[in-house]
Amino acid sequence: MGRARRQTGNRERRRPFSAQVATEIVNYVCWLGSQFRQSSNRRELFVCGIDHIERHERALLARMLNGGEGITGLRSLPNITVFLDYEDLTKRDLILAIGFDHLGYTDAVREYERRGVIVYERVAASIYSRRMLESFGMDGAIRVSPLHCNSVADIDRFLQVTRQISEAAAP
Numbered sequence: 001m002g003r004a005r006r007q008t009g010n011r012e013r014r015r016p017f018s019a020q021v022a023t024e025i026v027n028y029v030c031w032l033g034s035q036f037r038q039s040s041n042r043r044e045l046f047v048c049g050i051d052h053i054e055r056h057e058r059a060l061l062a063r064m065l066n067g068g069e070g071i072t073g074l075r076s077l078p079n080i081t082v083f084l085d086y087e088d089l090t091k092r093d094l095i096l097a098i099g100f101d102h103l104g105y106t107d108a109v110r111e112y113e114r115r116g117v118i119v120y121e122r123v124a125a126s127i128y129s130r131r132m133l134e135s136f137g138m139d140g141a142i143r144v145s146p147l148h149c150n151s152v153a154d155i156d157r158f159l160q161v162t163r164q165i166s167e168a169a170a171p
Contacts, residue, residue: 029053053148057094060146063155064096065089071156072163074098079166083141094148097122097141098162103169105140111165112142117158119144 030042033049065082067073074082074096083097100108109121122129123140133140146154 056148058089060150060152060155061089061092061094063152064159067159071159073159074162077163077166079170080162083138084136094146096144098144099141100166100169102171103165105142108142108165112161115161117161
């Protein structure tokens with residue numbers, strides 16, 4: 001890995017690239033916290049930023065699973081299975097594993113890509129996915145992993161695209 005140079009007074013100090021990345025992540029989370037709290041204490045800002053990320057991700061997860069006004073969530077979409085579903089959203093991350101009743105994982109990922117949505121195929125044939133899938137007794141899944149920077153509109157578009165794919169694949 002490369003090294004970043006950091007000016008400290010008259011001397012130059014080398015810092016590993018990974019430390020520079022970690023510093024920028026902390027800076028970003030503190031900036032985010034500063035949008036909600038007035039403080040000069042970086043720890044307070046960081047905690048506030050993480051808290052807002054967690055709450056926003058939980059709201060996005062609830063929207064994906066349950067839908068909302070005018071949009072059907074994954075739990076209610078026909079021909080869709082949400083794997084490893086768990087009611088208590090406080091104990092979940094914003095990562096979902098889904099499948100279509102009438103469409104394979106690889107084909108489903110291609111259909112999402114055709115519509116401009118990026119999801120990932122996890123199949124037991126892959127050395128990177130096999131162990132995890134086998135531990136859950138699954139042969140595959142479509143991994144859906146939005147981020148806190150996604151919006152409710154992004155989630156609604158994903159749900160609309162999922163409905164389109166499901167309806168097109170239905171017998």
